[in-house]
Amino acid sequence: MKAVLLAAGLGTRLRPVTDAVPKCLVEVAGRTLLDTWLDALAAAGVDEVLVNTHHLAEQVAAHVAGRTAGPLVHLAHEPVLLGSAGTLVRNREFLDGEDMFLVLNADNLTDFDLRVLVDAHRAGGDPEGAAGGAVATLTVFRTPRPSECGIVEVVDGRVVGFVEKPAVPRSDLANAGMYAFGPEVLEEVPEPLPRDVGFDLLPRLVGRARAVSIGDSWFLDIGTPQALERARAEWGARASA
Template sequence: MSEDRQGATRGLKAFLLAAGLGTRLRPITDSRPKCLVEVGGRTMLDIWLDALAAAGVDEVLVNTHHLAPLVAAQVVERRQSAPVVRVSHEPQLLGSAGTLLANRKLVEDEEMFLVVNADNLTDFDLRQLIDGHRAGGAVATWSVFRAPRPSECGVVEVDDDGWVIGFTEKPPAPRGDLANAGMYAFGPQVLEEISTPLPRDIGFDLLGRLVGRARAVDIGDSYFIDIGTPAALESARQHRGRVTA
């Protein structure tokens, strides 16, 4: 099932992954999905949709599962604002990579498309990711950051020319602290690397298959945090002046 805003124009498209259960944020997420948690008076959903619009994205697919009607209602609230939003409900979670595969018709004829996790807060300019992908000659380009606890992240190894030469999701003994920041630019050929049956996850099931063919863009000193826990959410709210706009 999907909902479309009228007047869509062909342009850069994106997936905003927002279907997670938010179990680590309970009890907050007992009554609202994680993408509707507010930072600085704005929902994470709105922060990301505005950031994608600012980067030149015309159409976004938002996947939903937990408390999905609330997300759909928020999309209706911003119906007059860019970008065009399509809501795709998942009665059973497909996994982050599974969402891409299930909705491949949206992007399979595109030069490239973006994928971002709705539960990360950052002031990183997505145009840097887009420009890096277009200039890099890779099938995929993903953002990386220096993680304080890399064992909780997807650890990325990158050579001096920016090519990804290694990737391990949540390794018990990380080889470094350079980690996946959950913002990706993909060519449509990446969809061929997602196997069935679903669910399939981007970190566990896709990124490792792209090693040697993907490039990394370092977000540098941009603010970045996963709001997945109450402590992280409180930290994000204290830094709300640096959120993506």
């Protein structure tokens, strides 16, 4: 199984930390976000991972070269950012032949077991009842600030609505940035690029995708210095418990 780990962002909200370190190499409890994700993907049965790079890409390349375990990592440098959905389209060859693949935002931190997502996608079937799996399976969580997230409306496990950061949210179920996709989603990304998964792809999958809750799993978007401070305090405490 293959996965795409989206790690090319500039990390502007996390400055000044990201002035000298790419966001995916920020450390929490002595581990980089990148290594934490690669370990989680290996545990979920992923053999190969494509990591896109842009900001301070040479640091990511050097870090990956020093890894001796886990899935095989392919780097895809983007001199001009393609957007999260654009990355998938431009790396279609990497995904060819896969009946499903995972896509994850590298700037999140969670102890959610990715095998739950994989199993849910494989067992869920098509939303209309056909065999072969849903076109996509999204992970969701309850948020106290729905206007700041991609909001998912779900009925009987089926995604019936999706809006990125709505002014008037119709749900408190937020997109957790972990997806299982079938190969057909690549045909849904409109040109020209850049294109974003939340703004440009997920709305096109409404009615054909399913959602799985991350339940009580710990989850945090490491998007600001305050969030990073919280992650280091809470994740570190969990790791030492």
